[in-house]
Amino acid sequence: MPEFHIRSITWDLEYNIDSDITLYTLYNGAAFRICYVAEQLTDSPSILKQHHELYAILYEDDPEGNSREAAKCLRRPFEELMMQLAPDPLTESARSLHSYLYPPSFILEATVAESHVQPRLKAALSRQEFIRPGDYVDSKFIRQHLSPLASRLEKYSSRQVQVLAHTPRLVPSMVCVDCTTYFFKPWVSGRVHGYHELQAYEKILAAAKARPSLLHNAYICRLHGLIIDQDDDVLQHYRLDSDEEDYPGTRLVGLLLTHIENKGTLKDLAPWSDCIDEDRARWSRQICDSVQCLHAAGVVWGDAKPENVLIGKDGNAYLIDFGGSYTRGWVDEDKRETMKGDLQGVKRIGEWLDKWSEKPVTRVQEQI
Structure with a gap:
């Protein structure tokens, strides 16, 4: 079943109880901007009070706690309207990447009717307002x-x-x-x-x-x-x-x-008790060998760390993410995006794998 997803939510960062609140929501291949303007809610004291309370929760900025529920509360009155406006997900065009990158986009706003939030379609985004990726x-x-x-x-x-x-x-x-x-x-x-x-x-x-x-x-x-x-x-x-x-x-x-059919990242899998030492040893060797192959081709892996190793369903360790940068604890900043940094990261990955093994994994020691 299609799901509602709140991509982001904005409000006044300087505390203002009458702050406007805007939710950017995806549903079924369509994008929605839901606007709560406090001034437009004054006809219903109870709705305005709820708006103030939800803003206070959002201002605390606890995305894993009450803020998430506050965002859902703000979205809920608009769900039926979003379902009416979203395209049919069963059409072939709706399943294309084109429909995800350039979804039909709508601006919705909250009004008040008989002491409850009345959703209203304000506009579809025009060409001038459309944000194009890439x-x-x-x-x-x-x-x-x-x-x-x-x-x-x-x-x-x-x-x-x-x-x-x-x-x-x-x-x-x-x-x-x-x-x-x-x-x-x-x-x-x-x-x-x-x-x-x-x-x-x-x-x-x-x-x-x-x-x-x-x-x-x-x-x-x-x-x-x-x-x-x-x-x-x-x-x-x-x-x-x-x-x-x-x-x-x-x-x-x-x-x-x-596309690597995978069980998860090295970070996710290596610590588990059902992961045997032979697996960790094989992964360590494969990481070493793959990095040596990259270096022979003049390529730097860049951000060497367990999160950037996928364990395929075939049991092999695949290096991903060649976007450079570095992660503290795995590669030192002065070695970022260098072959020496890769070797340092590989060595530290091997040492990290040792922590989860009954006996040290087989790995190639590099001179840093």
Whole structure:
């Protein structure tokens, strides 16, 4: 069954009991902005009082406690209207990545009728207000990293991608293109780590072409395709004003990566009592070997830590996330995004695995 998901909620950060409250909610492939304006609730003292109480709870900013229930209370009067406005989830177009990236979007507002909240549709977002994901591919910030990949990889529009599963936050994860399953990674505009990741995948592709045996035995996530959309196609379902300027452009909106059927991350699985020492030893060796293969190809893993190792259902340890950066406790800051940092991270992962083992796991000791 489709679920309501509150993506975010805003209110006055400086304490103001008459603060407006806005919920950004997803339901069934549609996006909703739910607006509570305190001034519009004054006709019902009981509703205004409830608004004040819910704001006070939100102001405490405890997302795992009462704040979550307060947000649900604010959303509840709008659920029936959202169900009426959301598209039919059974249509093929509703299951495409296109519908997730560019959902029909509505502004709803709270009014008062007979001492209860009366939801009202205020507007559908216009073309000018629509926020488009991704980065223009001709931008100087991305062109130098994207151009080498674009010549080697298949490119698809989001209309060609079918969503098979999504995260608890309703972000598409497992997708299908041409009968092949991939992991979908959204491209986040301005994210520096994204450029680092593109550079790493470009080196992996170049190395695999030049020396196919170099990375053949490496258990790593790989880039298989790019999802690129045209603005004029994305926005064609919005009414264009006669005096509106056209904004055709080409945007990178996501990456198609290896989909790894997995049991969980190394961090999740290694501590469990039903995980045997032989498993931990094999994973340690595979991590070492895969990092050595990457280094031979001139690629830095970057953020070496157990959370960035997936344990596949085949029992193997796969390295993921080549976006760079580092995590304290696993890689020192002065070694971030370097091969020395990778080796340090691998060594510390092996030592961490030792903690959960009856006897030390077999691993390659690196000279840091």
